[in-house]
Amino acid sequence: GAVVSQHPSWVICKSGTSVKIECRSLDFQATTMFWYRQFPKQSLMLMATSNEGSKATYEQGVEKDKFLINHASLTLSTLTVTSAHPEDSSFYICSARDRGATYEQYFGPGTRLTVT
Amino acid sequence: GENVEQHPSTLSVQEGDSAVIKCTYSDSASNYFPWYKQELGKRPQLIIDIRSNVGEKKDQRIAVTLNKTAKHFSLHITETQPEDSAVYFCAARFARVTGGGNKLTFGTGTQLKVEL
Numbered sequence: 001g002a003v004v005s006q007h008p009s010w011v012i013c014k015s016g017t018s019v020k021i022e023c024r025s026l027d028f029q030a031t032t033m034f035w036y037r038q039f040p041k042q043s044l045m046l047m048a049t050s051n052e053g054s055k056a057t058y059e060q061g062v063e064k065d066k067f068l069i070n071h072a073s074l075t076l077s078t079l080t081v082t083s084a085h086p087e088d089s090s091f092y093i094c095s096a097r098d099r100g101a102t103y104e105q106y107f108g109p110g111t112r113l114t115v116t
Numbered sequence: 117g118e119n120v121e122q123h124p125s126t127l128s129v130q131e132g133d134s135a136v137i138k139c140t141y142s143d144s145a146s147n148y149f150p151w152y153k154q155e156l157g158k159r160p161q162l163i164i165d166i167r168s169n170v171g172e173k174k175d176q177r178i179a180v181t182l183n184k185t186a187k188h189f190s191l192h193i194t195e196t197q198p199e200d201s202a203v204y205f206c207a208a209r210f211a212r213v214t215g216g217g218n219k220l221t222f223g224t225g226t227q228l229k230v231e232l
Contacts, residue, residue, distance in 0.1 A: 034219065034220075041225075042224075042225070043205060043222045043223065043224050043225050044160065044205065044222045045222075046219055046220070046221075049219055091157075093159060093160070095220075102211050103148045103150075103165065103167070103209075103211050104150075104162070104165075105220065107159040107160050107161075108159060109158070109159045110157070110158070110159055112157070
């Protein structure tokens with residue numbers, strides 16, 4: 001089946017620093033990747049949708065200058081949390097849709113970010 | 117945009133009993149309805165999905181029903197086991213046959229606990 005990986009699986013950083021999270025589709029080409037944020041005991045909230053080679057589309061209320069998304073290839077998307085603050089601490093999950101898929105999308109294992 | 121409501125937020129059942137989780141959606145154009153199981157700290161895992169041209173789908177102990185007129189769909193788990201304990205999310209999306217389609221909108225989640 002389709003496999004999506006994320007790196008790192010967890011990261012602790014100091015307030016004011018930046019953190020980059022990578023999302024890779026290992027055995028398929030992902031024309032579209034999605035980035036979600038999940039706070040404890042809450043649902044997945046879509047942050048942005050990225051299409052390979054084009055700018056990401058951000059959801060309302062998500063600061064595009066703070067959460068930088070790059071989707072430079074069909075197998076890699078990155079999310080950079082810039083000037084992180086404790087309130088950015090969350091579980092970040094990416095998801096990818098196969099180039100030829102109409103319905104299914106596959107989730108990465110998530111990255112636990114803790115900002116101290 | 118799409119809005120998905122999910123009930124109940126928590127559900128406790130005895131081992132062997134059935135569990136039912138219900139969702140309603142707002143966008144009548146939605147045509148793809150997946151259900152995900154998420155264990156603590158893990159990625160959401162697709163357990164079953166249904167498309168709008170089908171009213172019911174079953175996979176062993178898991179079934180999903182869809183009522184397009186009423187815009188609601190339900191997850192049914194029979195003969196529950198302790199390992200079924202997790203958070204379950206419903207979701208809805210309008211999927212185009214060509215092209216990427218729209219984003220998934222998630223329900224708020226149901227914490228299922230199967231007690232011995």
